[in-house]
Amino acid sequence: MSKSCRVLVLISGNGSNLQAIIDGCDDNLEADVVGVISNKSDAYGLIRAHQNEIDTSCVIAHKDETRVEYGARLKLAISKYQPDLIVLAGFMRILSDEFVQSYEGKMINIHPSLLPKYPGLNTHQRAIDASDKEHGASVHFVTPELDSGPVILQAKVPVYGEDTAELLAERVNQQELAIYPMVVKWFSQGRLKMTDGAAYLDDIRLGEAGYAAD
Numbered sequence: 470m471s472k473s474c475r476v477l478v479l480i481s482g483n484g485s486n487l488q489a490i491i492d493g494c495d496d497n498l499e500a501d502v503v504g505v506i507s508n509k510s511d512a513y514g515l516i517r518a519h520q521n522e523i524d525t526s527c528v529i530a531h532k533d534e535t536r537v538e539y540g541a542r543l544k545l546a547i548s549k550y551q552p553d554l555i556v557l558a559g560f561m562r563i564l565s566d567e568f569v570q571s572y573e574g575k576m577i578n579i580h581p582s583l584l585p586k587y588p589g590l591n592t593h594q595r596a597i598d599a600s601d602k603e604h605g606a607s608v609h610f611v612t613p614e615l616d617s618g619p620v621i622l623q624a625k626v627p628v629y630g631e632d633t634a635e636l637l638a639e640r641v642n643q644q645e646l647a648i649y650p651m652v653v654k655w656f657s658q659g660r661l662k663m664t665d666g667a668a669y670l671d672d673i674r675l676g677e678a679g680y681a682a683d
């Protein structure tokens with residue numbers, strides 16, 4: 470029996486993706502969520518962690534604190550858990566270059582757009598405003614440049630004429646809950662790596678849209 474992959478999840482809010490990963494660990498994910506760290510003390514994801522007897526910490530940004538200073542405090546909190554994989558799940562802070570480089574190849578994020586389209590915030594409204602016919606979510610390795618790391622897996626949803634950002638966000642979120650645990654499983658199996666700025670699954674280089682099932 471191989472050592473289970475130690476997963477640390479960073480959150481800021483609801484924690485639906487955290488919950489999906491917790492539920493996946495109970496099934497066949499070959500991983501354990503060993504801790505949850507939030508930058509918001511009122512994040513509902515902290516409740517979810519407590520309900521599943523998972524240790525939690527809060528690292529709340531101080532007023533006038535630089536991103537480097539925040540990152541140093543966050544690294545200290547993370548070190549307690551000795552994670553194999555850091556999962557950003559609705560984590561809403563831009564991380565410093567120094568912080569990200571400390572965990573290169575072992576930190577992933579789920580972003581609510583079909584990257585490279587719409588890095589940053591308000592992705593659903595931007596897709597609606599652009600009259601896009603499809604939208605979706607992307608799981609990617611985290612690099613210093615925001616939402617620009619190598620894409621691992623994407624899920625697409627249709628955009629309907631009557632869509633609001635809220636309706637579209639819900640449709641995208643349902644897909645997120647399906648794909649994020651899959652990527653965590655791939656990593657826990659040792660199948661997923663980042664080398665020279667590219668993502669590889671089973672030593673096959675993944676394209677701009679990540680893994681494409683044939």
Ligand SMILES: Nc1nc2c(c(=O)[nH]1)N[C@@H](CN(C=O)c1ccc(C(=O)N[C@@H](CCC(=O)O)C(=O)O)cc1)CN2
Binds near residue numbers: 560562581588
């Ligand atoms: N260096 C990196 N940091 C982060 C990445 C990344 O790829 N590289 N991914 C993001 C996740 N994310 C979108 O998926 C994201 C999170 C936060 C923001 C942002 O503009 N945050 C603001 C504060 C917004 C708020 O508090 O509501 C900020 O930090 O000033 C954009 C994209 C996680 N970090």
Ligand SMILES: NCC(=O)N[C@@H]1O[C@H](COP(=O)([O-])[O-])[C@@H](O)[C@H]1O
Binds near residue numbers: 642
């Ligand atoms: N830029 C990061 C970002 O916008 N992440 C988004 O936060 C939402 C809430 O996640 P949660 O329910 O897992 O907390 C998710 O849709 C995720 O894509």
